[in-house]
Amino acid sequence: MPSLPAAEPCNNDELIRRNRGFYEPLWAGANLVEPSRFNTWPLLQALAHEAPRRLEVAPGLRPRLPLRGTCFVDLSHAAVQRLRASGATAVHGMIGALPWRDASFDLVCALDILEHVADDHGALAELARVAAPGARVLLSVPLHPQAWTAFDDCVGHCRRYEPAQILALLAEHGFVLEHSAVYGMQPSSPRLLALAEWFLDHQRERAMWWYNRVFMPLGLHFQQPLRWREGLGDTDGVDEVLLRCRRAG
Known part of the structure; x- marks a missing residue:
């Protein structure tokens, strides 16, 4: 399934409804996972230590920055x-209207967020x-619109980005890309994904139980180490x- 074309923009109200419908029940039945348990921690720990003023946007119960000394904002x-x-x-808040003054933070983290919002330009403008x-x-x-699957629909994505598109978007809002890392994963089995979608639609409470108590711990166990590379890379x-990225001064 291709990404939504420009002539049919994502509907903001529908996206908010879809994301709330998925994530509110998910976080209501989940335990908080400490940042040090994620494969992002070795890359972000030093950055967090150097930044006295920190913000993480929409972490849910999977924060990547230290709990102490970081400001968090979430829709849930x-x-x-x-x-x-x-x-x-x-x-409580949203990425498009952050409740802080200009230039308030030395480190800003917003993982797995831009693809969920209708106005990604507005979101990046707020981060800037x-x-x-x-x-x-x-x-x-997430990259490559041609790689769109039912998983993107399931978790409330609005788009995937072409590599050149995300670079241009960052530059437009004053962000200089320094390093990147290959990150994230999604189910590779269409049958497994279809089964998961059926349970989410028909037995949501049971599906969330399995995710929080079985699949999430397994995912943490099998995480692969992340490594920075110059620029966007291949x-x-x-x-x-x-x-x-670095915010241009």
Whole structure:
């Protein structure tokens, strides 16, 4: 299935409804996973240590920056409550209207977010607004519209990006790409994905139980190490990339 064409833009209200329908029940029944358990931690730990003012956007219960000393914002009330209960500073909000002043942060992290919003230009403009000149900005996006599958629909994606498209979008909003890492994965079996979609549609509570207690722990166990590479690098066959950018001053 191809990415949505420009003549048929994503409907913002429908995207919010779809994402809330998927993630609110997911986080309501999930445990918070510490940032140190993810394969992003070796890459982000030093960056976080060097940045006294940090923001992570829409982490759910899978934050990648340290809980202490980081500001979190999420659309999910369940996620915000759980983050607060774990000692984090968390507020309810959306990437398109961040409740902070200009140039408030030295490190901004927004993983797996841009593909979920109708106005990705507006989202990047907000990230640029709250990032101080010279701040590091971490993003991740899925690549290649021709690689669209039912998984993208299932998790509430609006688009996949062509490599040249995401580079142009970053430059337009004042982000200089420094490094990237091959990142993320999605189910490769159409039958397994179809089964998962059926359970999500017909037995959502049971599906969320299996995800949180079986598939998520297995995914953490089998994570592969991540490595930075200069620029965007070769993207042939790459499903998703983690991008390390600097906010131009």
